[in-house]
Amino acid sequence: MSNTLTVRLPEELLERLREESRRTGLPVGRVVRQSLESTLAEGSEPAWMKYAGTITGPKNLSSRKGYSRS
Numbered sequence: 020m021s022n023t024l025t026v027r028l029p030e031e032l033l034e035r036l037r038e039e040s041r042r043t044g045l046p047v048g049r050v051v052r053q054s055l056e057s058t059l060a061e062g063s064e065p066a067w068m069k070y071a072g073t074i075t076g077p078k079n080l081s082s083r084k085g086y087s088r089s
Contacts, residue, residue, distance in 0.1 A: 036050060036051065
């Protein structure tokens with residue numbers, strides 16, 4: 020690795036990062052790199068979007084018998 024990036028983190032985020040480092044046994048820098056790589060690889064679309072439009076059934080559950088509040 021020949022590139023360095025300096026980032027200022029709030030204490031809460033830094034503590035979460037350190038906790039993840041302790042939990043996984045990986046250095047903090049590697050945890051940050053893996054997080055950046057996975058975030059950038061996903062693109063701008065959330066993972067759950069691949070399921071959008073695949074669920075069938077009534078658009079409004081209240082139209083199903085037994086779910087009506089009337």
